[in-house]
Amino acid sequence: xxxxxxxEAFLNDFSISCSCVxxxxxxxxxxxxxxxxxxxxxxxxxxxxxxxxxYDLNGGRSIIEHFVPNSIFGECFYNxxxxxxxxxxxxxxxxxxxxxxxxxxxxxxxxxxxxxxxSENLLKMLTNKVIDLNTRIExxxxxxxxxxxxxxxxxxxxxxxxxxxxIPFSLTDFADFLSVDRSAMMRExxxxxxxxxISKEGNKFTFLx
Amino acid sequence: xxxxxxxEAFLNDFSISCSCVxxxxxxxxxxxxxxxxxxxxxxxxxxxxxxxxxYDLNGGRSIIEHFVPNSIFGECFYNxxxxxxxxxxxxxxxxxxxxxxxxxxxxxxxxxxxxxxxSENLLKMLTNKVIDLNTRIExxxxxxxxxxxxxxxxxxxxxxxxxxxxIPFSLTDFADFLSVDRSAMMRExxxxxxxxxISKEGNKFTFLx
DNA sequence: ATATTTCAGTTGCAAATACAACGAACTAGC
DNA sequence: GCTAGTTCGTTGTATTTGCAACTGAAATAT
Numbered sequence: 001x002x003x004x005x006x007x008e009a010f011l012n013d014f015s016i017s018c019s020c021v022x023x024x025x026x027x028x029x030x031x032x033x034x035x036x037x038x039x040x041x042x043x044x045x046x047x048x049x050x051x052x053x054x055y056d057l058n059g060g061r062s063i064i065e066h067f068v069p070n071s072i073f074g075e076c077f078y079n080x081x082x083x084x085x086x087x088x089x090x091x092x093x094x095x096x097x098x099x100x101x102x103x104x105x106x107x108x109x110x111x112x113x114x115x116x117x118x119s120e121n122l123l124k125m126l127t128n129k130v131i132d133l134n135t136r137i138e139x140x141x142x143x144x145x146x147x148x149x150x151x152x153x154x155x156x157x158x159x160x161x162x163x164x165x166x167i168p169f170s171l172t173d174f175a176d177f178l179s180v181d182r183s184a185m186m187r188e189x190x191x192x193x194x195x196x197x198i199s200k201e202g203n204k205f206t207f208l209x
Numbered sequence: 210x211x212x213x214x215x216x217e218a219f220l221n222d223f224s225i226s227c228s229c230v231x232x233x234x235x236x237x238x239x240x241x242x243x244x245x246x247x248x249x250x251x252x253x254x255x256x257x258x259x260x261x262x263x264y265d266l267n268g269g270r271s272i273i274e275h276f277v278p279n280s281i282f283g284e285c286f287y288n289x290x291x292x293x294x295x296x297x298x299x300x301x302x303x304x305x306x307x308x309x310x311x312x313x314x315x316x317x318x319x320x321x322x323x324x325x326x327x328s329e330n331l332l333k334m335l336t337n338k339v340i341d342l343n344t345r346i347e348x349x350x351x352x353x354x355x356x357x358x359x360x361x362x363x364x365x366x367x368x369x370x371x372x373x374x375x376i377p378f379s380l381t382d383f384a385d386f387l388s389v390d391r392s393a394m395m396r397e398x399x400x401x402x403x404x405x406x407i408s409k410e411g412n413k414f415t416f417l418x
Numbered sequence: 419a420t421a422t423t424t425c426a427g428t429t430g431c432a433a434a435t436a437c438a439a440c441g442a443a444c445t446a447g448c
Numbered sequence: 449g450c451t452a453g454t455t456c457g458t459t460g461t462a463t464t465t466g467c468a469a470c471t472g473a474a475a476t477a478t
Contacts, residue, residue, distance in 0.1 A: 054350070062350045064343075077339045079347075081367060104332070123313070126335040130286045133342040134273075138288075140349045141263070141271050141388045143466085145435070158290060172455060179350040181436045186457060188434090352436085354465070381425060390466045395427060397464095 020106075021099040026090040033098075035075040035086035040101040042074040044125070048094030049168065053176075055085045063177040065136065066168060072125045076101045140179055145188045148178045153198070153205050163207045171203060229315075230308040235299040242307075244284040244295035249310040251283040253334070257303030258377065262385075264294050272386040274345065275377060281334045285310045349388055354397045357387045362407070362414050372416045380412065 023046075026032050032050055033043060045067050052065040052073065064086065067073055073088060104118060135155060142148045156165040167174055175182035192198045199206045232255075235241050241259055242252060254276050261274040261282065273295065276282055282297060313331065344364060351357045365374040376383055384391035401407045408415045 054347075060352060062352075064346060064350060077336065078343050079340060079364070079367075081364070101336075122332060123335065126332070126339060127286065127310075129339055130335060130342065131288060133339065133346065134287050137273060137342065137345060137349065138263075140346065141273060143269060143271075143388060155288070155290070158288075170455065171457090179352060181352075182456090183437080183458075184435045187459090190457085379425065380427090391426090392428080392467080393465050396429090399427085 020103040021097055024096050024098055026094045026096065028090055028092050030090045030094075032088040032090055032094060032096055033074065034088075035078045035080055038075065038080055040074075040076045042072065042076055042099055042101055042104075043088070044097040045069055045071045045073070046095035046097060049091040050088050050094055051091060051173070052086060052088050055087075057084065061176050062179055063169075063173055065132070066177065068168075070125065070128070071132075072122075072129055074098075074101075077129075145178070145180045145184055146192065148180060149185065149188060149192065150197075152178065153207070157207060164204060165206075166204045169203065174203070229312040230306055233305050233307055235303045235305065237299055237301050239299045239303075241297040241299055241303060241305055242283065243297075244287045244289055247284065247289055249285045251281065251285055251308055251310055251313075252297070253306040254278055254280045254282070255304040255306060258300040259297050259303055260300060260382070261295060261297050264296075266293065270385050271388055272378075272382055274341070275386065277377075279334065279337070280341075281331075281338055283307075283310075286338075354387070354389045354393055355401065357389060358394065358397060358401065359406075361387065362416070366416060373413060374415075375413045378412065383412075 024032075026048070033041065035052075047069050050067040050071075051063045052067070054062045054064050056062070065071075065073065067088070075086075078086070104122065139148055139152045139155070142151045153165050153167075156167070157163060169177055171186070172182055175185045178185060189198075189200060193200060196208055199208055233241075235257070242250065244261075256278050259276040259280075260272050261276070263271045263273050265271070274280075274282065276297070284295075287295065348357055348361045348364070351360045362374050362376075365376070366372060378386055380395070381391055384394045387394060398407075398409060402409060405417055408417055
């Protein structure tokens with residue numbers, strides 16, 4: 001898997017030839033979309049970085065997913081419930097393609113190149129999303145804060161084939177991503193440093209030995 | 210979403226006309242597949258019930274996913290690492306279709322009906338899987354054992370549109386699914402009962418008002 | 419029919435984690 | 449360069465959770 005997506009060509013075709021898609025721009029901290037009501041919306045992040053964030057009723061905050069270019073998201077992948085509020089927040093300036101799930105199967109009159117390759121590309125994007133979500137579950141199902149931290153860092157380390165990993169979060173957001181209290185996470189990072197397992201400078205971590 | 214899949218017809222076509230797929234049968238407690246080595250395998254559960262289970266190095270056990278008919282799984286959706294062992298275990302007798310990810314795009318000579326509808330069906334199956342995984346993340350990212358229990362039960366309750374929910378697990382497995390200690394879970398269930406929030410009989414829970 | 423294993427339900431205790439709070443360091447805007 | 453708002457790093461304390469252990473009930477195997 002991890003098939004390289006030829007999204008640039010694919011998506012340019014889309015925006016040129018197909019009327020059922022919108023390309024939108026968002027600035028840092030803007031809300032790209034919310035998962036409050038069902039509308040079968042699909043979004044594809046073309047550039048930038050964004051997080052799917054949940055605010056609990058008691059003010060707690062969790063980062064559910066972290067999106068990078070080629071990530072696919074939208075409330076159509078979610079069971080929308082009233083229990084909590086989900087929104088996708090731009091972490092930097094973002095370009096986003098937005099269309100409806102129904103458009104996937106409705107081929108447009110001109111039978112544009114986009115629609116011809118859409119299914120295959122979507123399949124690959126969705127497969128990658130499933131892999132990402134499974135990786136996410138791998139981390140948050142770890143029982144202890146220590147295992148969550150090490151689990152996430154070692155996945156990054158394997159991915160980049162390097163003992164050095166830079167988390168794409170502030171430490172505050174990292175705690176929200178791991179679903180743990182920030183001070184508890186900091187304490188555990190301190191323990192890992194004291195035990196000589198990792199070192200840390202800002203949000204760059206290094207596995208020692 | 211939640212489009213009803215016409216999988217019976219779809220999958221019968223597959224098994225009749227296409228040589229690139231295998232249909233296999235498993236009895237209760239048999240291992241259907243493992244996620245130890247990369248081989249781009251896709252499985253579709255036709256009947257029965259199965260769990261994706263992780264055994265940690267220190268003997269801990271987590272139920273990562275719970276599969277029902279039409280669930281799609283396989284190591285092709287997973288970043289296989291050496292850190293832990295993942296396997297899919299049949300909870301009852303199971304019928305499973307097994308084929309390779311690569312076969313999706315290689316149309317067979319006869320251009321069987323299966324290959325004609327495969328992409329669309331896979332898209333729907335994958336979309337459903339993404340929804341399932343997001344639901345899973347919704348539960349395990351809850352911060353406390355109480356919120357995990359209530360979160361899972363209320364999702365089931367909403368889904369079935371009933372105050373009564375029956376979990377598809379033993380209580381021991383339920384704890385592994387929520388990624389919490391069994392005794393801690395039992396204690397919290399007791400608290401919820403004492404506080405009059407839920408009642409419980411076996412693995413059937415009821416929300417009280 | 420009986421033995422063996424698994425599961426449910428508890429509990430005491432130790433360990434991990436959340437909560438609250440604070441000052442220092444850093445960032446962004448004016 | 450100053451100010452306001454975040455983020456980082458830390459700590460004391462209360463609460464939650466995990467661990468270990470055990471009993472009786474239920475399920476499964478012999």
